[in-house]
Amino acid sequence: MASLINRPDNLHIRHRNFTGLQKKVHIDNYTEMNRFMITVLLVYLMIVLIGYICFQEYFSITTVHLQYDNIKDRGKIDFNPDEDVLTEKNDFNPDEDVLVILHIQKTGGSVFNSHLVNDLSSKIPCNCSLKLNKYYRCKCFTGNGNLPVFSPYSADWICGVHPYWTDLQECLEKAMDILEQKHRQRKFHYITMVRNPISRYLSELAHMQSHQFKTWRKVTRLLCNGKYANQDEVPYCYQGDAWENVDLQSFTNCEYNLAHNRQTRMLADMKKVNCYNKTTMSEVERNKIMLQSAKENLVNLDFFGLTEYQKETQILFEHKFNIKFDQDFVLKNYTVIKQNEISEFEKNMALSRNKLDIQLYSFAKSVFFKRIDFIRNMKN
Ligand SMILES: *[C@@H]1O[C@H](CO)[C@@H](O)[C@H](O)[C@H]1NC(C)=O
Numbered sequence: 001m002a003s004l005i006n007r008p009d010n011l012h013i014r015h016r017n018f019t020g021l022q023k024k025v026h027i028d029n030y031t032e033m034n035r036f037m038i039t040v041l042l043v044y045l046m047i048v049l050i051g052y053i054c055f056q057e058y059f060s061i062t063t064v065h066l067q068y069d070n071i072k073d074r075g076k077i078d079f080n081p082d083e084d085v086l087t088e089k090n091d092f093n094p095d096e097d098v099l100v101i102l103h104i105q106k107t108g109g110s111v112f113n114s115h116l117v118n119d120l121s122s123k124i125p126c127n128c129s130l131k132l133n134k135y136y137r138c139k140c141f142t143g144n145g146n147l148p149v150f151s152p153y154s155a156d157w158i159c160g161v162h163p164y165w166t167d168l169q170e171c172l173e174k175a176m177d178i179l180e181q182k183h184r185q186r187k188f189h190y191i192t193m194v195r196n197p198i199s200r201y202l203s204e205l206a207h208m209q210s211h212q213f214k215t216w217r218k219v220t221r222l223l224c225n226g227k228y229a230n231q232d233e234v235p236y237c238y239q240g241d242a243w244e245n246v247d248l249q250s251f252t253n254c255e256y257n258l259a260h261n262r263q264t265r266m267l268a269d270m271k272k273v274n275c276y277n278k279t280t281m282s283e284v285e286r287n288k289i290m291l292q293s294a295k296e297n298l299v300n301l302d303f304f305g306l307t308e309y310q311k312e313t314q315i316l317f318e319h320k321f322n323i324k325f326d327q328d329f330v331l332k333n334y335t336v337i338k339q340n341e342i343s344e345f346e347k348n349m350a351l352s353r354n355k356l357d358i359q360l361y362s363f364a365k366s367v368f369f370k371r372i373d374f375i376r377n378m379k380n
């Protein structure tokens with residue numbers, strides 16, 4: 001190949017008079033064709049390569065095992081398995097410990113909640129045949145009148161619908177006093193589920209479109225530093241009770257939509273960014289602090305699971321609290337939205353509004369699997 005390309009031109013002409021003329025012409029044409037093809041191919045490869053490097057995040061978004069692993073992680077937090085909350089193993093005592101579910105919308109929190117109230121009968125004695133109302137369907141008090149699990153199913157939305165980490169800090173103790181009708185020493189253990197942000201975001205849109213729950217924004221308290229977020233700070237995206245005919249475009253375009261980066265916001269200590277008043281620092285600064293805080297809180301929760309990894313989630317929980325579920329967790333196939341079920345357009349729209357959540361999720365996955373490794377090594 002190299003000799004064909006480097007051959008001086010006069011050589012071609014001289015050789016034309018020889019017997020192999022037909023063949024020679026063919027080779028010459030072939031050579032030019034080759035050069036052209038190689039150039040085209042190289043340019044094409046460059047484009048593909050650059051595209052791949054820049055947009056890898058888009059392509060790999062919904063495949064389960066390779067998500068976001070190559071996204072640059074700003075606000076790095078060192079994770080040391082030896083000093084992890086996992087090593088502070090806790091033998092769950094229903095008269096002392098309280099599991100507090102921080103239920104982030106569309107992360108499979110209801111399924112997880114259902115496991116807690118139905119499948120831990122040896123430790124958490126729930127009677128869920130009461131159906132008190134749609135959410136508060138279980139009575140879970142111990143013989144001493146203590147409530148070992150603070151969750152939508154066992155405590156309703158007493159701190160507002162889907163309370164944030166920040167809401168719970170200020171509301172939980174008082175709420176427990178009301179539910180138990182007494183004050184006592186309690187050991188709170190915050191637990192949550194985290195999900196692929198793109199699946200979660202699109203799932204929240206679908207939820208809005210179904211009109212099943214009309215007013216998440218309007219019934220979420222956003223309590224922070226002793227006051228609720230006002231409408232100047234977090235305006236509504238729609239008039240009336242429901243977001244009528246909401247489509248992806250309007251869902252994404254509304255700047256104040258709390259679905260954007262929801263997991264980061266719900267896990268961060270919002271006091272660190274002056275709550276919901278955005279005027280006191282730049283957006284870049286605010287985002288950085290929120291993400292950092294969400295990561296810190298996440299890694300310091302007594303437990304978090306990943307929606308896409310139900311089996312491992314169960315293993316971690318059982319290890320942490322030294323407790324066994326009566327039923328095994330199963331991954332529902334609709335939980336994992338497949339690559340080909342989301343259009344490029346949807347992916348890009350969702351991605352543009354969930355950049356913090358994507359970094360948070362990447363961090364969560366790395367911590368989660370280090371914990372799983374830790375448990376596996378311990379058992380060997
Ligand atoms: C649950 O509560 C209902 C209604 O009070 C009662 O009839 C039932 O026996 C209870 N079940 C258990 C297992 O305690």
Ligand SMILES: *[C@@H]1O[C@H](CO)[C@@H](O)[C@H](O)[C@H]1NC(C)=O
Nearest residue numbers: 230231232233277278279280
């Ligand atoms: C946000 O905080 C600033 C400074 O404290 C204050 O002047 C402003 O009124 C606040 N904005 C809202 C919407 O409360």
Ligand SMILES: *[C@@H]1O[C@H](CO)[C@@H](O)[C@H](O)[C@H]1NC(C)=O
Nearest residue numbers: 331332333334335336338341
């Ligand atoms: C999910 O799994 C069930 C049972 O295995 C099957 O009937 C159903 O078609 C699957 N759904 C999807 C969307 O793959």
